[in-house]
Every structure is written in C-alpha cells, then in structure tokens.
Amino acid sequence: MDPLEDVLTLLETRAHLSSGLAAGGRWAVRFDAPPGVKFNAVRRGSCLLEVDGVDAPVALAEGDCYLLTQPRPFTLRSDPDAVAVPAGPLFVAAGDGVARAGAGDDVFLVGGRFTFGDRAHELLLGGLPPVIHVPAGTPHARTVAWALAEIDRELTHRPAAASLVAEHLAVVMLVHVLRLHLAREPHAVPGWPAGLADPVVAAALTALHREPARGWTVAALAEAAGVSRSTLAARFGATVGQGPLEYLTRWRMELAARRLRTGGDTLAAIARGVGYGSESAFGVAFKRVMGVPPGDYRAERSPGR
Missing domain, CATH: 1.10.10.60 (Homeodomain-like)
Structure with missing residues (x-):
C-alpha cells in the first residue's frame, strides 16, 4: 500500500450518497454543517458555492466538483442576491431521489458525504483547507467525471449491488480529489502528505x-x-x-x-x-x-x- 491508501483504509473511509439537486431560475439553498466531508459535483449548468468562514464564493461550472472538509454551513445559489431556503425540507420531499429548487432544472448536482473513523482529524482532515475545488478539464477531474457517470449509471439502472458499487466509486472520486490537491499544493498540507x-x-x-x-x-x-x-x-x-x-x-x-x-x-x-x-x-x-x-x-x- 502507499501512504494515502493506508491512511484512507485505516480511517475506514465510507461514502454516503444523497439525493441530487435540480434547480433553475433564481434560487438558493442553505445547508446545515454536514457530518463528515461533504462533496458535490455539477453535472449540468453552473452556480455559486458560499461556505461560512470562507471569504469569497466559489464559482462552479459544469464538470466541477468540490469537497467541504470541515463541518461548516454552506449555500448553493444561482446569484448573490437570491434568497436562500433551507435544504432540509427540499430533500425530505425528494421522492424521486431529486430535490428541487427554483423553477426548472437547468442546474443539476449530485453529491453525498464521506465519513471516517477515529483519528481522521489528526491524520488527514486537520491539514486540509475548508474547501477543495476541482475545476473541470484537469486530468483528475476527468477521472472524477468518469466515476460520477458510473455512479449515475449504477443508481439509474440499479443492477445487483448498485448502491455498494456507487459508494465505492465515490471513494475512488475522493482519492483523485485528494491526489489533485496534494499535487497542486504539495506543501499546503503539513506532515506526511x-x-x-x-x-x-x-x-x-x-x-x-x-x-x-x-x-x-x-x-x-x-x-x-x-x-x-x-x-x-x-x-x-x-x-x-x-x-x-x-x-x-x-x-x-x-x-x-x-x-x-x-x-x-x-x-x-x-x-x-x-x-x-x-x-x-x-x-x-x-x-x-x-x-x-x-x-x-x-x-x-x-x-x-
């Protein structure tokens, strides 16, 4: 094993997929601080990500994804002036596996979260920035896009063990996002990374x-x-x-x-x-x-x- 694989295995990394989010027109959705590490990927359209404690919003385009490595509330929105509604009721009402905000579906995001066992903060998360943004077009983003397409296929067609396969594919995505971050900012994460x-x-x-x-x-x-x-x-x-x-x-x-x-x-x-x-x-x-x-x-x- 290499060190990154060892640490992720030691931490008993698990992926938990959530309902997708479809949105259109003027919209904004406010999320509570997530347990674990939150991820989303933009499969269609574009939006803004605002994270409490982070100075500037992150512009997300089609093919982008991001990790929120710390438990902070965040907002996804069409524009800075849109009035946010709480995410909870939208996702409770997501009977078809898709929560909906605004009018239309020109924006679509898929996501979930990763949970870890003991020692995650000391071994990995404590050295990461609150937001890791992976723009579309990078080699690692292409692999992430492939993993997301496979996740979509598993959850749409539901072959045997689809949920398990989709969750393992999400962990593959996590590995590539971390690889990209470590390659892009090799000295930003102290310690073994x-x-x-x-x-x-x-x-x-x-x-x-x-x-x-x-x-x-x-x-x-x-x-x-x-x-x-x-x-x-x-x-x-x-x-x-x-x-x-x-x-x-x-x-x-x-x-x-x-x-x-x-x-x-x-x-x-x-x-x-x-x-x-x-x-x-x-x-x-x-x-x-x-x-x-x-x-x-x-x-x-x-x-x-």
Whole structure:
C-alpha cells in the first residue's frame, strides 16, 4: 500500500450518497454543517458555492466538483442576491431521489458525504483547507467525471449491488480529489502528505508503510530511497516535520490503535505485529504517542462503550 491508501483504509473511509439537486431560475439553498466531508459535483449548468468562514464564493461550472472538509454551513445559489431556503425540507420531499429548487432544472448536482473513523482529524482532515475545488478539464477531474457517470449509471439502472458499487466509486472520486490537491499544493498540507511531493521522502514513506514492523534504521531507509542518510534525514524532516523513525513510531501506534479498537488480539500479539519485541516497550511507546496506556485506550474505545 502507499501512504494515502493506508491512511484512507485505516480511517475506514465510507461514502454516503444523497439525493441530487435540480434547480433553475433564481434560487438558493442553505445547508446545515454536514457530518463528515461533504462533496458535490455539477453535472449540468453552473452556480455559486458560499461556505461560512470562507471569504469569497466559489464559482462552479459544469464538470466541477468540490469537497467541504470541515463541518461548516454552506449555500448553493444561482446569484448573490437570491434568497436562500433551507435544504432540509427540499430533500425530505425528494421522492424521486431529486430535490428541487427554483423553477426548472437547468442546474443539476449530485453529491453525498464521506465519513471516517477515529483519528481522521489528526491524520488527514486537520491539514486540509475548508474547501477543495476541482475545476473541470484537469486530468483528475476527468477521472472524477468518469466515476460520477458510473455512479449515475449504477443508481439509474440499479443492477445487483448498485448502491455498494456507487459508494465505492465515490471513494475512488475522493482519492483523485485528494491526489489533485496534494499535487497542486504539495506543501499546503503539513506532515506526511507534504512528503509525498518529494520523491526521496515518498520512497521512504512507501517503504515504511509497506513493512511497518521491520526493524528500520535511517541507513536502511536511505538505501531504499537511493540517497545518503544525511540527505534523507534533512529532506524528511523539512517536509514531514519529524524524523523518519519518529514517523514510523507514530504510524505503528496508529496501526496498533486500530487493532485495539476493533479486535480482540492480546497486547503481546499487537506489540509483535507492529515491530516491538516486548509488550512493555510497546506500552511505553503507545502511551507516549497516544497519551494513555494501550489497555486504557482499548477500554475507552471498545465497541460496547
């Protein structure tokens, strides 16, 4: 796995599709702060997106999509002077799977939201801007458009397992939107995402994620990345904000935390699985990174609580 795939898998990323929105004439729809990460794509027409706390509206054209990475209220509108109505009643009345606003249907949007498990803010969302806008015409936008067309096809024709396939396609869309953002603004997201833009650091990150339980040294990582130890240490620290072995320790603890939350493995088995020869050494590292001993962490976050 690569680091982005690893993080999205660790966070148990799930897509939840919602009714479409058809609108025409002069219109505006006000949405409450969404749970999770909201996404919409403009399949037809154009409109404006206004997000609370973001200075300027975002002009959306046909083929554009966007992510709202923070729980903020937002408004979609035809023009700045249109009077907004609340979204809730419109979507409750969407009996055919399409909510309607204004008069006509010259604008059509599809969307939904992504939800994540524990640690999403620390590992991914906390470093993202409140709005990620993907204009039509970019290579990643074309892939997003393909995914959306397939989602439309699944939900229109309803073959076997259509909802499941559509939700997986939405996650594909999310991956491409994040790839585009990381490529477009490689240093805007601190931590491991910034490291993906540096080929040397990316090679080291990939090696660590491929074999997290291995007894890595800086020398072994430098060899995997094809550079000297000093070069790797300097570039890793400058982009990721910590040394490669410190990053490895933190990633191991994230993997251990998932097993503590979701499984019944013993602490000794989890310690071995993430590269520790003793339960006590693992416990010390876990408490240093996560703030509580592993046993307490499991008790606080077990599914029955």
